[in-house]
Amino acid sequence: MNKISINTSAAIPAASTINLSASKSESNRALIIQALSDEKINLNNLSDARDTQTMMRLLASKDKTWDVLDAGTTMRFLTAYLALTGKDQTITGSERMQQRPIKLLVDALRELGASIDYLKNDGYPPLKVSKITQQKTDSLKIQGNISSQYISALLMIAPMLPNGLTIELVGDVFSRPYIEMTLGLMQQFGVKNEWKENTIAIAPQKYTANSYTIESDWSGASYWLSMVSLSKSSKVNLTGLRENSYQGDIRIREIMHGLGLTTRFSGEEFLIEKKNSVSPMVIDFKTCPDLAQTVMVVATGLKSPISMTGLESLRIKETDRLAAMQTELAKFGATLVEETPGFWELEPPTELPEGPVTISTYEDHRMAMAFAPLAQKVPLIIEEPEVVNKSYPGFWEDCKKYGLDIKEA
Numbered sequence: 001m002n003k004i005s006i007n008t009s010a011a012i013p014a015a016s017t018i019n020l021s022a023s024k025s026e027s028n029r030a031l032i033i034q035a036l037s038d039e040k041i042n043l044n045n046l047s048d049a050r051d052t053q054t055m056m057r058l059l060a061s062k063d064k065t066w067d068v069l070d071a072g073t074t075m076r077f078l079t080a081y082l083a084l085t086g087k088d089q090t091i092t093g094s095e096r097m098q099q100r101p102i103k104l105l106v107d108a109l110r111e112l113g114a115s116i117d118y119l120k121n122d123g124y125p126p127l128k129v130s131k132i133t134q135q136k137t138d139s140l141k142i143q144g145n146i147s148s149q150y151i152s153a154l155l156m157i158a159p160m161l162p163n164g165l166t167i168e169l170v171g172d173v174f175s176r177p178y179i180e181m182t183l184g185l186m187q188q189f190g191v192k193n194e195w196k197e198n199t200i201a202i203a204p205q206k207y208t209a210n211s212y213t214i215e216s217d218w219s220g221a222s223y224w225l226s227m228v229s230l231s232k233s234s235k236v237n238l239t240g241l242r243e244n245s246y247q248g249d250i251r252i253r254e255i256m257h258g259l260g261l262t263t264r265f266s267g268e269e270f271l272i273e274k275k276n277s278v279s280p281m282v283i284d285f286k287t288c289p290d291l292a293q294t295v296m297v298v299a300t301g302l303k304s305p306i307s308m309t310g311l312e313s314l315r316i317k318e319t320d321r322l323a324a325m326q327t328e329l330a331k332f333g334a335t336l337v338e339e340t341p342g343f344w345e346l347e348p349p350t351e352l353p354e355g356p357v358t359i360s361t362y363e364d365h366r367m368a369m370a371f372a373p374l375a376q377k378v379p380l381i382i383e384e385p386e387v388v389n390k391s392y393p394g395f396w397e398d399c400k401k402y403g404l405d406i407k408e409a
């Protein structure tokens with residue numbers, strides 16, 4: 001097994017500039033839109049994330065079987081894309097992907113007229129997808145509390161359907177900013193929508209020529225806010241972020257202001273500094289589930305209790321992130337408990353261990369990146385560090401540039 005050790009004794013330079021990876025969420029949407037358009041769409045700064053590289057590779061591939069590996073957006077967006085354009089294709093993914101539900105999307109695409117078979121277990125990939133030859137309905141209802149990716153996948157093919165599509169979102173909607181990002185990017189390429197209360201209507205339209213520069217990844221940025229927060233007094237400047245972002249994970253700014261940071265934009269850079277007053281917080285992650293692991297580690301490192309809601313979808317991501325966090329946080333003496341249904345408490349330790357502490361990463365990039373900043377307080381050994389390639393392949397190089405002392409273990 002590959003492992004790295006991160007030592008606490010490194011002298012961290014006072015300030016560093018980090019060039020983040022671009023957002024895989026924006027990249028994967030822009031690539032689907034580009035593939036669906038007859039006009040010239042120029043995309044700048046596409047992400048080097050494996051999830052995006054996989055999307056690009058598959059969109060260009062003539063293979064009968066497409067393997068998305070562990071990329072959720074690639075799986076969901078390409079399933080809808082194949083239902084519109086495919087030729088009896090099989091789409092599959094990693095062992096974990098075969099445990100991540102896709103039934104709501106398959107049901108919706110079947111209602112539209114696609115013929116889709118489950119090749120192993122009902123409700124889960126792999127799938128055989130045959131395209132919609134005749135659109136059977138122009139309105140769908142879909143539950144919003146499992147994954148917003150199903151809704152984004154349907155929205156992106158909606159303008160290409162002969163009769164367009166109206167989607168009614170039923171019940172609670174989780175990860176709503178990702179739906180807004182989808183509609184925002186569609187708008188960049190000329191596609192209009194009408195969103196009234198719970199209903200989004202898209203008339204038949206074409207994606208038109210335009211250029212778009214993908215923004216840096218705010219989920220990736222979260223590890224740098226955490227890095228500064230768990231440092232003695234470092235400062236970090238991040239490049240390629242926008243104050244007015246399509247990415248809901250920009251919310252990390254506001255959360256971390258409550259956990260002892262100040263941040264500001266200055267020209268092209270986003271500056272992060274420590275200011276040191278930390279107050280106990282209640283945080284709802286319903287709009288930004290990918291930030292939860294980052295913030296749990298910060299609270300543990302700062303020994304500051306937090307209460308949390310909106311964590312439901314963490315169970316069906318790259319791993320069961322709640323179970324994984326309970327196990328790994330316990331190694332630092334922190335407890336993560338569901339006090340009442342949906343309401344979680346993180347009780348930090350009174351003292352952090354001397355370490356080294358070994359972190360298992362559960363084939364989840366965010367387990368590795370969320371814990372790394374804590375190496376400034378407790379020496380760490382991180383298992384399977386290459387998991388970061390899913391969203392941020394340059395993460396460890398950036399950590400070295402920041403000053404962390406990282407070695408193969």
Ligand SMILES: O=C(O)C1=C[C@@H](OP(=O)(O)O)[C@@H](O)[C@H](O)C1
Binds near residue numbers: 149175290
């Ligand atoms: O649409 C997207 O780009 C994403 C949506 C979210 O998933 P869910 O909608 O399943 O919560 C998020 O966790 C994932 O990393 C990326």
Ligand SMILES: C=C(OP(=O)(O)O)C(=O)O
Binds near residue numbers: 071072290317318366
């Ligand atoms: C959940 C994630 O990705 P996906 O669902 O696209 O695999 C993530 O990047 O944290």
